[in-house]
Amino acid sequence: MALTRLGLNQSINLASNTTGTLGVANGGTGLTSGTTDQFLKFTGSTTLASATGGGITEADTWRITSQFSGDAAPITANWERDDTDGNGYIGSGMSQSSGVFTFPSTGFYRVTFYHQFSGMTTGPGTSSNYVQQEIQYTANNSSYNDATEVWGSIFQNGAYTMTVSSKIFDITDTSNQKVRFSTTSADNSIYTQGNTGKNMTYATFVKLGET
Amino acid sequence: MRPTHIEDYLVNVRKGQWFGWSDSKNKVYANLIVHDGGSKPTEQQCTDGLKELQDAWDAANS
Numbered sequence: 001m002a003l004t005r006l007g008l009n010q011s012i013n014l015a016s017n018t019t020g021t022l023g024v025a026n027g028g029t030g031l032t033s034g035t036t037d038q039f040l041k042f043t044g045s046t047t048l049a050s051a052t053g054g055g056i057t058e059a060d061t062w063r064i065t066s067q068f069s070g071d072a073a074p075i076t077a078n079w080e081r082d083d084t085d086g087n088g089y090i091g092s093g094m095s096q097s098s099g100v101f102t103f104p105s106t107g108f109y110r111v112t113f114y115h116q117f118s119g120m121t122t123g124p125g126t127s128s129n130y131v132q133q134e135i136q137y138t139a140n141n142s143s144y145n146d147a148t149e150v151w152g153s154i155f156q157n158g159a160y161t162m163t164v165s166s167k168i169f170d171i172t173d174t175s176n177q178k179v180r181f182s183t184t185s186a187d188n189s190i191y192t193q194g195n196t197g198k199n200m201t202y203a204t205f206v207k208l209g210e211t
Numbered sequence: 212m213r214p215t216h217i218e219d220y221l222v223n224v225r226k227g228q229w230f231g232w233s234d235s236k237n238k239v240y241a242n243l244i245v246h247d248g249g250s251k252p253t254e255q256q257c258t259d260g261l262k263e264l265q266d267a268w269d270a271a272n273s
Binding site: 065066067068069070071072075076077078080158188191196197 | 212218222223225226227228229230231232235236238246
């Protein structure tokens with residue numbers, strides 16, 4: 001930073017009497033200009049930089065449009081992005097093919113799966129009354145592990161309930177790191193609820209930050 | 212809840228995600244699609260199947 005020589009009793013006009021940048025060590029930002037919608041972050045002890053962010057950059061909701069009975073391991077069909085009743089998503093959103101979801105960019109994502117189901121069988125205490133749901137994850141776009149596993153129960157035909165599972169994923173490779181969803185039950189004994197006008201069985205994806 | 216749509220019948224035809232809709236916002240028989248390569252019920256079967264479910268529900272809740 002340079003400072004124009006000043007006369008006695010002359011104040012400093014920062015617009016006309018200075019050039020260059022004032023360093024961080026001297027109370028400046030180290031920058032000559034900023035970028036719209038970016039903010040300042042420390043990059044070390046002596047410099048600052050403008051950075052993107054300051055808010056949610058990706059958020060999306062997908063749901064299944066039709067109910068089905070029994071297992072779907074994984075749930076491959078009838079997915080749609082929420083498109084009714086004040087719907088919306090942030091960023092470019094998730095992409096989906098045959099139930100496999102691809103992240104739009106690298107970063108930390110919170111994925112949450114809501115599974116609503118009703119009973120097909122009756123009789124509390126019978127061995128058929130467990131319902132399992134998973135968020136399944138692949139690191140190689142091929143083999144999947146159960147990243148979450150949540151159990152629920154239903155004890156009566158016509159009764160409804162929901163299970164929820166969630167996990168934060170560190171996505172560094174969008175080509176190979178993907179997720180899908182699964183549900184199984186004892187004796188294939190439930191109806192999974194789905195609807196094209198409201199979220200019943202659905203998944204949400206929120207990018208929390210950069211990886 | 213009382214069955215009101217042929218989808219309530221279809222979920223009982225066989226298990227799994229075997230069916231869907233070419234237009235999920237217009238779930239009429241003409242838009243019914245089969246995912247699993249299996250047979251597709253006729254429209255009459257869907258109509259009769261829904262009525263059977265409704266009759267059973269009505270009888271159980273009257």
